[in-house]
Amino acid sequence: MSNRAPITKAGSERLRAELDRLKSEDRPRIIAAIAEARAHGDLKENAEYHAARELQSFIEGRIGQLEALLSTAEVIDVSRLNPGSKVVFGAIVDLADEDSGAEVTYQIVGDLEADIKQGLIAVSSPIARALIGKSEGDSFEFTAPNGVKHYEITGVRYS
CATH class of the missing domain: 1.10.287.180 (Transcription elongation factor, GreA/GreB, N-terminal domain)
Known part of the structure; x- marks a missing residue:
């Protein structure tokens, strides 16, 4: 390992x-x-x-x-990955909050480069762990510091 x-x-x-x-x-x-x-x-x-x-x-x-x-x-090198619409490391994910309707975009990155202000979330974060393996159109929930959040994945891309 x-x-x-x-x-x-x-x-x-x-x-x-x-x-x-x-x-x-x-x-x-x-x-x-x-x-x-x-x-x-x-x-x-x-x-x-x-x-x-x-x-x-x-x-x-x-x-x-x-x-x-x-x-x-x-x-x-994220550009060499070919996971389709599945969320894996390096994915840029568009999310819609199912409760408020607010939209947000995150990229799943390594812990060393995470910066929430730039929309870069650590692969070890609760939301990234909840996203991994999901696909565009899936809904999911995760526990945030201020309670349980419900999101729908509206887009998955890799650059």
Whole structure:
């Protein structure tokens, strides 16, 4: 059994772009800021120096985190999947709330790239687990933090 975390190709590219930016832009900028703050003298009471070191620590931590995540991630190219109208990892799913009529669209992605504000839901989330294996036209329910929700799947696509 593999312990590799699934991630979409697009999610992998976003994380790699962030890693590249941190290494090629942010890291050199903060090193220069530390050098400049050091030049101001007494480091004990130098707020600029301490702020720059704190930011450097954050950047280095994020670089390490991204490198670890990407080294253990299994990139899945959603465009190569052919599940038809069945919901699987990477699916973009259009849903209609059967109670309110509200419509929403989510893409099922890996835990590493989930961002509800962008409509990216983790494959391990309750709604994604309820969706997996269903097809367009199916109704389902799942327990959300604010109660049981009833949805109909109005569309399933892959990009």
